[in-house]
Amino acid sequence: MVRPENTPRQRPGEVPELPEVETIVRDLRRLVVGSEISETAVVKSDLIRGDPRAFEESLRDRQIRNVERRAKNIVFHLARAGTGPDRLVINLGMTGRVLVQADSAAEPTHLGVRFRLADGRRMLYQDVRRFGSLELLPSEFWERRSRGLGVEPLSETFTPALLHRLTRTSRVAIKTWLMDQRRVVGIGNIYASEALFRAGVSPRRATRRLLRRQTAALYDAIVEVLNEAIAFRGTTFLDYRDASGERGGFVRRLLVYDREGEPCPRCGSPIRRIVQGGRSTFFCPKCQR
Ligand SMILES: [Zn+2]
Structure with a gap:
């Protein structure tokens, strides 16, 4: 049962759900795992949970070890430098997007955060309505919060x-x-x-x-x-x-x-x-x- 080929109608107000976040996470895993974040620039500071300057500083020269999804969150595992926080958690809110592009590409409008990667590419967080959030925190803090969320419907726990x-x-x-x-x-x-x-x-x-x-x-x-x-x-x-x-x-x-x-x-x-x-x-x- 396939919807006939026509212009997809779009209802405003819908947010990314599990399949959309999972798609982004799988792409990011392919695109940025192993890459190093050389420099971070917060363009819209209201998107950052915590202090935006500390966020930029803590992300300097951090390697992305893995990307996973928990609920509707994108969770980056970062190599720990000293005692810095090692989870970058992005929630897309309603209109958030994470894009990976070459340094020569034109940047989109409504840019929220720019991560420069050491290999010359950029990972960008873009958000028109700015209901999304980015947060850096230690893995133990994240895991505690994660335990408070419901069961993953595609996990073996869900029966x-x-x-x-x-x-x-x-x-x-x-x-x-x-x-x-x-x-x-x-x-x-x-x-x-x-x-x-x-x-x-x-x-x-x-x-x-x-x-x-x-x-x-x-x-x-x-x-x-x-x-x-x-x-x-x-x-x-x-x-x-x-x-x-x-x-x-x-x-x-x-x-x-x-x-x-x-x-x-x-x-x-x-x-x-x-x-x-x-x-x-x-x-x-x-x-x-
Ligand atoms: Zn019917």
Whole structure:
């Protein structure tokens, strides 16, 4: 079921979710692991958590050892120099982008931070609306914070049994519950709607009232939709770009999201849009119970 070739419509207000951040992280791993940051310039200091001058200073001559994703955060592992902090954590907020380019390329507008790499390239953090953040901190601090976040849906820890158990205590609607980062991380507005459609579960159903077969179907749908979206390098929406500045290709595979009034790909009934927690939910009232 592929969305017909047309100009992707774009809804404002959507933020990068797990597949978009994972796509960027995989690109960055390929592009910058092993590179050394020679100089850092903070252009928009409100993006930095902590002191911007100390941020610039601490990043001088630091090697990038690895890049990983935790929830919707991009986590750079830096070689430790002396006792300096060794995790650079970037959260893209709504409109953040991390781009890697040659030194000769024209810099984008809305530049937030410029990292010069010792090999002559630049890694740039760009953010139009500036809801994103960059923070340098010791690994132990980061790990403590990371333990407070919910389970990674693509990890081995996440199982149908765990999802069922986690859903037992909540009265909120399952769509809203899925977006709560304290339970399961990385699922936002787009993939919550898509996973619920694939699972045949109504977004309005009270979380703790889901039957075991429904949480099992939802587990499968979450894992499937996230993996598929990663394979297509994420969903194109207003501001998302991967590390090369390209748009994601998953937008044409969305089955219900942003398709209000269009026929359901399974039964042909019109897709409905409702608002839950201030966000649009798209679903088929016939297929989702
Ligand atoms: Zn339907």
